[in-house]
Each structure stands twice: as C-alpha cells, then as structure tokens.
Amino acid sequence: MTEILQQIINGIAIGGVYVLIALGLTIVFGILGIAHFAHGSVSMFGGYLTFFLAAQHGIPLALAITIALITGMVLGVLIELLAYRPVRHANHINAFIVALGLTMMVEGANLQFFGAEQIVIPTGATRVFSIGGVTLPELRLYVILAAAALIAAMTIFVEKTKTGQAIRAVAENRDAAILMGINVQMIPLVVFAISTALGVAAGVMVGSLFAIAPGVGEGLVVKGFAVLILGGLGSIPGAVVGGIVLGVTEALAAGFISSAYKDVIAFVVMIAVLLLRPQGLMGRA
Amino acid sequence: MMGKSLLTCSVAALLLGTGSLAAQETLKIGVADALTGGAAVYGLPQANSVEMAADEINAAGGISVGDETYMLDVIVYDDKANPTEATNAVRKLIDRDGVKYILGFCCSGATGAIASFIGYEDAVMLVGNAAERSITTQGLTNLVRTRPPADYTGAAAGAFVARQGHKRVAVLGALETSFYASYVEAFEEEFAKSGGEVIAHEVFASKDRDMSPQLTKIRAMDPDALLVVGYVEPAAFAYRQSTELGMDIPRYGFTSGSEEQFLRVATTEQMEGVWDLRPTELTLQSTTDAGLAYHEHYLERFGDAPSPSSPYAYDQAWALKHAIEAAGSVDDTEAVAAALRDLKIFPEAVMQYRPVNGKMFDDNGQAYTANGAFQWQDGHWVFVEELPSDPEAYSEFLSSLN
Structure with a gap:
C-alpha cells in the first residue's frame, strides 16, 4: 500500500507539470484552433531564463521566476501578433506550418542564447517530509502546490472575470461575441499571454525538478497534446484530469509493470480512453 | 652584374624559403565526439583535451618524421553520440578533409558504427571513453582504445x-x-x-x-x-x-x-x-605529475576541471605522436597502426596504464588502467x-x- 501511495505522489508532481503545459495548449486550441507546437520550446525558454537570472546573476529565485513569467507573457503576445495573426484567416495548414517553424526558431534561439548544456535550476529545497513511510520531497510539494494554485487562478479568471467570460464567449461563438461588443482582436493576445505564462511556470518546474536541455521541450509538448486528447480538446477540466491521469499512470506503470515501457503504457491508456470515449475524459460528445 | 647577384640572392632566398616550408608541415587530425546532447559530459572534455594535447605537442616542436616536422591541426565534429551523426562526421573527416587519424569517441553506440567500417579505410581510429567490449574484439588492426572495456x-x-x-x-x-x-x-x-x-x-x-x-x-x-x-x-x-x-x-x-x-x-x-x-x-x-599538470592546464585553459575520463583522449594524441615518429611516416597508416601496438607507455600519459607484455596496447589494440x-x-x-x-x-x- 505504501508503495502504491508513493507512486501516486510521484505521479501527481509530474502530472502537475503536464497539467500546466496542457492548459496552455488547450486554451490556445479551444479559442483559436491553433496547435501551438512551439509551446514546449517557449516553456523551456522560461526555464532557461529563470536559471540565467537566478543561478548566473544571483537574482533571488522568486524574483527571477516573476521576471520570467512577465517576459513569457510579452513573448506570448509577440508570438500571436507576429506569427499567428497574419495567418489567422488563411487555411489551417498555414498556422500549422507557422507553428512548426516557430518551434524551430525558439529552439534555435534557446540554443544560441543559453547553450547546449543541460541546466538544473537550483532551489535549495532539499528537505524531505515523511508520513507513514510515504515521502514527499519539499521541492515536489512546492510544485504540486504551485500547480494547484495556478490551476485555481486560471479557473477563477476564466469563470469569474469579464475577460474570462469574453474568452469563453469567443470560444463558443466568435461572431456572436463580436455582436456583443467583445474586442476579438484583444482576446487572442490575452490568451497567448496566459498560455505562455503557464508554459513558463511549467518550464521552471521541469528545470528545478529535473533538467532543461535541447529537445526536452519537444517531449513535453508531445505529452501536453496527449493530455489534451485524453482530457478532451479545448476542455480546461479535461486538461487537469488528463494531466494527473497521465502522470500517475506513468508512475504506476514504471513501478509495477516496467520502467522500460513507461511512455508506451501511458499512451496505451490514452488510446484505450479514446476508444471508449472518443471525445476524451471531459470532452463534450 | 648587380642584376645577376640580385637574381642569385632571390633564388637562394626562394630555395631557403621552400626548404623551411618543406621542413614544417601540417598534419590534420580529426576528432569525432559528442559536443552536444546528453553524452557531451564525456565528449566535450575529450575534444578539449585533444586540442590541448595538440597545442602542447606543437609547442614542444611538433611531430618529427625524418627531416620534417609536422604541426598538428585538429578538426573537430560533433557526433552527438549518435551512430548516424558519427558516420557522417567520420566520412567528412576522411573524404572531405583528408584526415587519416581520428580521435575522440566517447560513446559506444556511435563508436561501434564507425568500427564497423573503419577496417576498410586508409585511416587509424583511436577510441577513448567508449567502453563496449566488442569494439576491440573485431580484429581491427587500425583501431586502438585507451579505455578498458566495461x-x-x-x-x-x-x-x-x-x-x-x-x-x-x-x-x-x-x-x-x-x-x-x-x-x-x-x-x-x-x-x-x-x-x-x-x-x-x-x-x-x-x-x-x-x-x-x-x-x-x-x-x-x-x-x-x-x-x-x-x-x-x-x-x-x-x-x-x-x-x-x-x-x-x-x-x-x-x-x-x-x-x-x-x-x-x-x-x-x-x-x-x-x-x-x-x-x-x-x-x-593518486595521479602522477603528468596528471597534475594535465588538470592544471585544462582548468586554466577551459575554466572547468577536466572530467575524470577526459585524459583517455589526451593520451590518444600523445600515443599518436609517438607512433608516427616510430613509424617514420605520416602517410603509411598501416605502419602507424603497427607502431601503436608496439608502443610502450610514454611519460606524457595521464592515465596510469597497466602494460600487457610490456606494451601500452595488447594485440587487440586494447589498453588497460587500474580500477x-x-x-x-x-x-x-x-x-x-x-x-x-x-x-x-x-x-x-x-x-x-x-
């Protein structure tokens, strides 16, 4: 029993990272219909920037993260304005190609500015809490709490604020939203700013829990899309449930079946869910 | 008369110039190693250490072959520890750059790919940190390895x-x-x-x-x-x-x-x-004076302490220098490969090799250190x-x- 609980705890921390990545992807996809493949690379940019500020320039970690989040929001706005907006009314394949090109550009920029070496964001959080044989490292606890806080903030923003209502309105029916006086030029900018900030948060988590290196972002965005499909395209609760399910499944599969097939088993579960519920766990039929 | 003297002087100067050019040549050597990616922790220090060894060899007068002296020029390619990238890197070194001596090789997958065809090439391969046993069990006479198998x-x-x-x-x-x-x-x-x-x-x-x-x-x-x-x-x-x-x-x-x-x-x-x-x-x-000097020079030059395995590649460069001098040729790769197998442990070696039959490399081209x-x-x-x-x-x- 202790082992199962420990594996679930292991999985929740990873699942939290998947949730943040998937949330960023799902709001962009749900509202703008764009498969934003560069999200993983942008997320890694956030992790690199935090490392650069905190580890190389001695800026306190909390301030470094804040600067990275704000920079991420600005970057998100620029991506929407310069990369996606010009092809918004064109065929979907154009946005798809822009997304792929953007991925390569951001990866290249990361490589150019931050180098090819793996980096780990130093946090100093090394304490370990133990309850009944189940251990919870301090850093993982912070990751879980931070992910939960961001999910709650995102939910409140989308559900309770005027801007959030406007975002939902554009997602439901863009033409009706225009008729209701919503500034539909502004909504994509807000969506990309939020999406990229969530990605940056995920990048910081990956960089402190594990490591950031060229190629890590691509793997992360694949997992993010898997969560999207698992939870239901465009569904915020789906991204939360899907991310946790994927993280815990991976941990349980590695612990009880085989670590060699960790990724395979997680994707087998995803396929099984799709066979039984093609719309995903929380998607609308 | 004055014109004739000038001509004689010019011809003499030209001949002297040509003579000094002939006496000091450049020998291109290649490095194929992981400079990026997960294996760069092994590959990059190896590549650095070959460059450092080459500079030291050049500063000490280069490689003497008969009347000629060769200064080393190192060409480095990133193989990302990937067999395909490594094959491309080595093909470029041999076919385009005309390199006959290839060093580095931190990782077994990429090294195994090169070992599969190096026997057909007019080249000598010196393997470093790659520890897969089969690399030195294929009877390749133009391959030696400085690291013992895992x-x-x-x-x-x-x-x-x-x-x-x-x-x-x-x-x-x-x-x-x-x-x-x-x-x-x-x-x-x-x-x-x-x-x-x-x-x-x-x-x-x-x-x-x-x-x-x-x-x-x-x-x-x-x-x-x-x-x-x-x-x-x-x-x-x-x-x-x-x-x-x-x-x-x-x-x-x-x-x-x-x-x-x-x-x-x-x-x-x-x-x-x-x-x-x-x-x-x-x-x-536990290292020797050569090891301490290596550590100091590496730290001074690259700003980081060398990884423990990086001297495998440093020793390759010195082994190559001694083998070329013993063979008396830079072009005859067979003679150089044979000289490598006859090589005794040299004073510049950083790793503490254990000789087999008094030689640094055994008949398989394999060197051994203590564990x-x-x-x-x-x-x-x-x-x-x-x-x-x-x-x-x-x-x-x-x-x-x-």
Missing part, C-alpha cells in the same frame, strides 16, 4: 561490493546500453561467487530524469545496497531522488562523472557516501582503494573472443 571493471566492482558484506543488491541503470549491461553482467557473475544476488534490474534511458518510480519499487524490495550504472546526469538524478525517497542504504555506481558534473544536479549532502567503481582515470589524490573505488566524502571524490584487476588475464580472454 566488463573488465564490472568484475572488479562485483568483488568489491561482495567484500562489503552485501548479499542483496538492486541495480538501476541504462541497461539497454550494451556496455552498461556488460558491466552489470560481469558484476553479477563476480558478486554471485560470494553468495550475493542482484534482486532487481531497473532501467532508465539516457534522457530520463525522473527515476522516482523505479527507486520506489526498489525501496519496497528492501535491498542491502543500490548499484547505479549510467551517464552522469541520470545517475546524479538517481542519487538525488534516492535520498528524496529516504533510502538509507549504501549506493554504488559506475559513472565516471566529475564533482562539478554531479553538483549541477545533486547537493553534496545528497551525494555523501556514494561510491564510484570505475577505472582509476584522473584522480588528483579503483572512489567515495564521495565532504563534496569530493576520494580515492579509497585500488580494485584487484588482472589485465594480462583479461587480455587473453579478449583475444579468445576474436
């Missing part, structure tokens, strides 16, 4: 862990990489002779950074000790996460990582007490003791596999 070290490690009184050991490692698997296989065989048993073989891939699920499984099996085999970075995460899971058991490993490399991932408290059972390589407490047990104590790798190893016997065994 199973040579694994057997010594198995005997050492058994001597610590452990009976049940769990293994976590890159077991899908054949040279790590061969280390564990030799470890297990030797460990079993003392009644020990390996109770788990958990796997991680070189890109994995979360080993918590595997470690949780191992923790539930209550082993006496943990053995971690793999590249530095995943191994460092395994050590860090084992403490995060509250695993208070002796931890052994086979990684060859430097202190700096481990400290990028784990704290010194998380590393405290970890053993690394590996070839002695570069260890400041050692190192322990992390207060932020440093401390050399604790040498592990009993028999290069002569292993060399015979290796020859029997040809």
Whole structure:
C-alpha cells in the first residue's frame, strides 16, 4: 500500500507539470484552433531564463521566476501578433506550418542564447517530509502546490472575470461575441499571454525538478497534446484530469509493470480512453 | 652584374624559403565526439583535451618524421553520440578533409558504427571513453582504445561490493546500453561467487530524469545496497531522488562523472557516501605529475576541471605522436597502426596504464588502467582503494573472443 501511495505522489508532481503545459495548449486550441507546437520550446525558454537570472546573476529565485513569467507573457503576445495573426484567416495548414517553424526558431534561439548544456535550476529545497513511510520531497510539494494554485487562478479568471467570460464567449461563438461588443482582436493576445505564462511556470518546474536541455521541450509538448486528447480538446477540466491521469499512470506503470515501457503504457491508456470515449475524459460528445 | 647577384640572392632566398616550408608541415587530425546532447559530459572534455594535447605537442616542436616536422591541426565534429551523426562526421573527416587519424569517441553506440567500417579505410581510429567490449574484439588492426572495456571493471566492482558484506543488491541503470549491461553482467557473475544476488534490474534511458518510480519499487524490495550504472546526469538524478525517497542504504555506481558534473544536479549532502567503481582515470589524490599538470592546464585553459575520463583522449594524441615518429611516416597508416601496438607507455600519459607484455596496447589494440573505488566524502571524490584487476588475464580472454 505504501508503495502504491508513493507512486501516486510521484505521479501527481509530474502530472502537475503536464497539467500546466496542457492548459496552455488547450486554451490556445479551444479559442483559436491553433496547435501551438512551439509551446514546449517557449516553456523551456522560461526555464532557461529563470536559471540565467537566478543561478548566473544571483537574482533571488522568486524574483527571477516573476521576471520570467512577465517576459513569457510579452513573448506570448509577440508570438500571436507576429506569427499567428497574419495567418489567422488563411487555411489551417498555414498556422500549422507557422507553428512548426516557430518551434524551430525558439529552439534555435534557446540554443544560441543559453547553450547546449543541460541546466538544473537550483532551489535549495532539499528537505524531505515523511508520513507513514510515504515521502514527499519539499521541492515536489512546492510544485504540486504551485500547480494547484495556478490551476485555481486560471479557473477563477476564466469563470469569474469579464475577460474570462469574453474568452469563453469567443470560444463558443466568435461572431456572436463580436455582436456583443467583445474586442476579438484583444482576446487572442490575452490568451497567448496566459498560455505562455503557464508554459513558463511549467518550464521552471521541469528545470528545478529535473533538467532543461535541447529537445526536452519537444517531449513535453508531445505529452501536453496527449493530455489534451485524453482530457478532451479545448476542455480546461479535461486538461487537469488528463494531466494527473497521465502522470500517475506513468508512475504506476514504471513501478509495477516496467520502467522500460513507461511512455508506451501511458499512451496505451490514452488510446484505450479514446476508444471508449472518443471525445476524451471531459470532452463534450 | 648587380642584376645577376640580385637574381642569385632571390633564388637562394626562394630555395631557403621552400626548404623551411618543406621542413614544417601540417598534419590534420580529426576528432569525432559528442559536443552536444546528453553524452557531451564525456565528449566535450575529450575534444578539449585533444586540442590541448595538440597545442602542447606543437609547442614542444611538433611531430618529427625524418627531416620534417609536422604541426598538428585538429578538426573537430560533433557526433552527438549518435551512430548516424558519427558516420557522417567520420566520412567528412576522411573524404572531405583528408584526415587519416581520428580521435575522440566517447560513446559506444556511435563508436561501434564507425568500427564497423573503419577496417576498410586508409585511416587509424583511436577510441577513448567508449567502453563496449566488442569494439576491440573485431580484429581491427587500425583501431586502438585507451579505455578498458566495461566488463573488465564490472568484475572488479562485483568483488568489491561482495567484500562489503552485501548479499542483496538492486541495480538501476541504462541497461539497454550494451556496455552498461556488460558491466552489470560481469558484476553479477563476480558478486554471485560470494553468495550475493542482484534482486532487481531497473532501467532508465539516457534522457530520463525522473527515476522516482523505479527507486520506489526498489525501496519496497528492501535491498542491502543500490548499484547505479549510467551517464552522469541520470545517475546524479538517481542519487538525488534516492535520498528524496529516504533510502538509507549504501549506493554504488559506475559513472565516471566529475564533482562539478554531479553538483549541477545533486547537493553534496545528497551525494555523501556514494561510491564510484570505475577505472582509476584522473584522480588528483593518486595521479602522477603528468596528471597534475594535465588538470592544471585544462582548468586554466577551459575554466572547468577536466572530467575524470577526459585524459583517455589526451593520451590518444600523445600515443599518436609517438607512433608516427616510430613509424617514420605520416602517410603509411598501416605502419602507424603497427607502431601503436608496439608502443610502450610514454611519460606524457595521464592515465596510469597497466602494460600487457610490456606494451601500452595488447594485440587487440586494447589498453588497460587500474580500477579503483572512489567515495564521495565532504563534496569530493576520494580515492579509497585500488580494485584487484588482472589485465594480462583479461587480455587473453579478449583475444579468445576474436
């Protein structure tokens, strides 16, 4: 029993990272219909920037993260304005190609500015809490709490604020939203700013829990899309449930079946869910 | 008359000039190694150390062949430890750059790919850190390797862990990489002779950074000790996460990582007490004057301490210099390859090689160092003791596999 609980705890921390990545992807996809493949690379940019500020320039970690989040929001706005907006009314394949090109550009920029070496964001959080044989490292606890806080903030923003209502309105029916006086030029900018900030948060988590290196972002965005499909395209609760399910499944599969097939088993579960519920766990039929 | 003198002087000057050009040539040597990606922790220091050795050789007067002196010019390509990239890099070196001597090679997958065709080339391949046994069992006369195979070290490690009184050991490692698997296989065989048993073989891939699920499984099996085999970075995460899971058991490993490399991932408290059972390589407490000078020069030039395994490549460059001088030719690669196999251990060597029949490389082109047990104590790798190893016997065994 202790082992199962420990594996679930292991999985929740990873699942939290998947949730943040998937949330960023799902709001962009749900509202703008764009498969934003560069999200993983942008997320890694956030992790690199935090490392650069905190580890190389001695800026306190909390301030470094804040600067990275704000920079991420600005970057998100620029991506929407310069990369996606010009092809918004064109065929979907154009946005798809822009997304792929953007991925390569951001990866290249990361490589150019931050180098090819793996980096780990130093946090100093090394304490370990133990309850009944189940251990919870301090850093993982912070990751879980931070992910939960961001999910709650995102939910409140989308559900309770005027801007959030406007975002939902554009997602439901863009033409009706225009008729209701919503500034539909502004909504994509807000969506990309939020999406990229969530990605940056995920990048910081990956960089402190594990490591950031060229190629890590691509793997992360694949997992993010898997969560999207698992939870239901465009569904915020789906991204939360899907991310946790994927993280815990991976941990349980590695612990009880085989670590060699960790990724395979997680994707087998995803396929099984799709066979039984093609719309995903929380998607609308 | 004056015009004739001027002409004579000009011709003399031209001849002198040509003479001095003929006396000092450039010899291009190639390096194919992992400069980026997960294996760069091994490959980049190797590439650096070849460049450093080449500069030192040049500063000491270059390579003397008859009346001519050759200055080394190093061409470095990134093979990313990937067989396809390595093949492209070596083909470029041979076909486009006209290189006949190729050094580096930190990693077995990429090295194995090159070894599969190097026998057909007019070139000599000097392998460094790549530890897969089969690289020197193919009867390739134009290939030598400075690092001993992984199973040579694994057997010594198995005997050492058994001597610590452990009976049940769990293994976590890159077991899908054949040279790590061969280390564990030799470890297990030797460990079993003392009644020990390996109770788990958990796997991680070189890109994995979360080993918590595997470690949780191992923790539930209550082993006496943990053995971690793999590249530095995943191994460092395994050590860090084992403490995060509250695993208070002796931890052994086979990684060859430097202190700096481990400290990028784990704290010194998380590393405290970890053993690394590996070839002695570069260890400041037990190294020679050549090793100390190497460490100092490398640190001065690159700003980082050299990784323990990086001198394998440094020694390649010096071995090549001595072999070319012994062969008396830079063009006759067969003669240079033969001279390498006849080479005695030279004073510039940083690694502490164990000769076989008085030579640095045995008939298979394989060199041997001592194996050692190192322990992390207060932020440093401390050399604790040498592990009993028999290069002569292993060399015979290796020859029997040809």
